[in-house]
Amino acid sequence: MQEDEGFYLERLKADKIDFLQIQFTDITGHLKSLTVPKNRFEDVLYDGITFDGSSIPGFKPIENSDMKAMPDLSTYTIISQNSLGKTARFISKIFNPDGTRFDGDPRYVLERQIDRLKKENKHFYIGPEIEYFIFKRDDKNRPTVIPSDQGVYFDKNTDSSILLKEEIVKRLEDIDYYPEASHHEVAPGQHEIDVKYADAITMADRLIVIKSIVKDVAAKHGYYATFMPKPIKGINGSGMHVHQSIFNGDNNAFYDENNRYGLSKYALSYIAGILKNIKGASPILAPLVNSYKRLVPGYEAPVYICWANRNRSALVRVPAPSGKAKRIELRFPDSTGNHYLQFAVMLGMGLDGIENKAEIPDPVERNVFEMPLNERAELGIETMPGSLGEAIKEMERSETIKEILGEHIFENYIKLKRMEWEDYTTYVTDWEINRYLEVY
Known part of the structure; x- marks a missing residue:
């Protein structure tokens, strides 16, 4: 047996683990998990576990569906403890029967982009701001869209979820996920949690657990937590602002005190x-139909393609810190996507700009939301x-995104999202019934 497998077998015994969850995501980001009892720990750590890939949309056809999940031992995390015992998880890498990596494994897509940086001894770091809503449940314990409180940004006195959020922070600290802050957001019942930056693969692995902990703790307190981007009309939606930086050893590749805005040519x-x-x-x-109901002018969600220093109405923002803390912030994403693919396209797009010496426009330091259409056109x-x-349609035209994702995920992702869009466009909503039924 290899040394690493032996070390983690001993660790499982020392931590008194009763169950293992071997986890991965499908291409749209839904978590998949296989639960393994104690008597299978050694087999799974050494040889992985096989599963039917044809049962996962976008993975494999039924005539060639055997796949193997091999745990990445570095992702070991204790995720829960209850009356049945203690559970740990490993994120897995997905392999074909012949031992090659599966092109449709989203984690592999991110690994390939990271490898582009490793050739230059550079590392890609991510720091997300994760927004979510906490809603009340009805008398039958079903989720509603009634906010847990009527607080606003940074409120404390009207925030009834203080204890809930403190428990989330404590649980994240217990597994060394380094939460940095938790606070009330702009809308009633809306909250944000920020976690310390990490390399992109580690952060994508961690976000799976972070979102699960948020939901678990909310349920424990009698509420329901959701990362849905726009659950209520007329108030701010939930996004995931993603801070990004690239380092070469201890040197921040994005920082140059002698260049414009303190940004290096590499960063620009x-x-x-x-x-x-x-x-x-x-x-x-x-990634969702609902995502684009958040992305409308007037709710701090960026819809205009520009960048700025500090200006929060821009799609890409450069926060104030300098030196090693210099970074960029992409404000468009939300947290309902596949985080491996999200981080992969962020890095891949940026590297495309570097490799092709893309020219950057001037920053836009005014509120773009209030700018007249003709002025935006002039700029x-x-x-x-x-x-x-x-x-x-935009994704279908993008050769860059296709190259980043690989043909398998690119084609299957578009297929699944087109099905979602077509299902939505043919669905008759309550809004249509209320507006048209008695009028026509």
């Missing part, structure tokens, strides 16, 4: 690559897709 080309390719990435970054500020249907 990186931002230019994102602006150039962002439309084609929109179904990955904002060359384009608008992001206004619906999932428009976003799919």
Whole structure:
């Protein structure tokens, strides 16, 4: 037996683990998990576990469906403890029967983009701001869209979820996920949690657990937590602002105190690559029909393709810190997507800008939401897709996004999202019934 497997077998015994969950995501980001009892720990750590890939949309056809999940031992995390025992998880890598990596494994897509940086001894770091709503349940314990409180940004006295959020922070601290802050957001019942930056793969792995903990703790307190981007009309929606930086050893590749705005030429080309390719990435970054109901002017959600220093109405923002803390913030995504694919396209778009020496426009330091249409046109500020249907068309045209994702995920992702969009466009809503039924 290899040394690593032996070490983790001993660790499972020392931690008194009763169950293992071997986890991965499908291409749209839904978590898949296989639960393994104690008597199978050694077999699974050493040889993985086989499963039917044809039962997972976008994976494998039925005539060639055998797949293997091999645990990545570095992802070991204790995720729960209850009367039945203690459960730990490993994120897995997905393999074909011949031992090759499966092209449709979203984690593999991110690994390939990271490998582009490793050749230059650089590392990609991510720090997300994760927004979510806490809603009340009805007398039958079903979720409602009634906010848990009527608080606003940074409120404390009207925030009835303080203890709930403190428990979330404590549970994240217990598994060394380094939460940095938790606070009330702008809308009633809306909250944000920020976690310390980590390399992109580690952060994508962690977000699976973070969202699960938020939901579990809310349920324990009698509420319901959701990351749905726009559950209520007329108030702010929930996004996931993603802070990004690239380091070469201890040197921040994005920082140059002698260059414009304190940004290196490398960083400026990186931002230019994102602006150039962002439309084609929109179904990955904002993946739901509902995502585009958040992305409308007037609710602090960026819809115009521009960048700025500090200005929060821009799609890409450069926060104030300098030196090692210099970074960029992409404000368009939400947290309902596949985080491996989201981080992969962010990095891939930026590297495309660097490799092709993309020219960056001047920053826009005014409130773009209040800017007249003709002025935006004069400045060359384009608008992001206004619906999932428009976003799919942009993605279909993007050779850059296709190259980043690989043909398998690119084609299957578009297929699944087109089905979702077509299902939505043929669905008769309550709004239509209320507006038209008695009038016509």
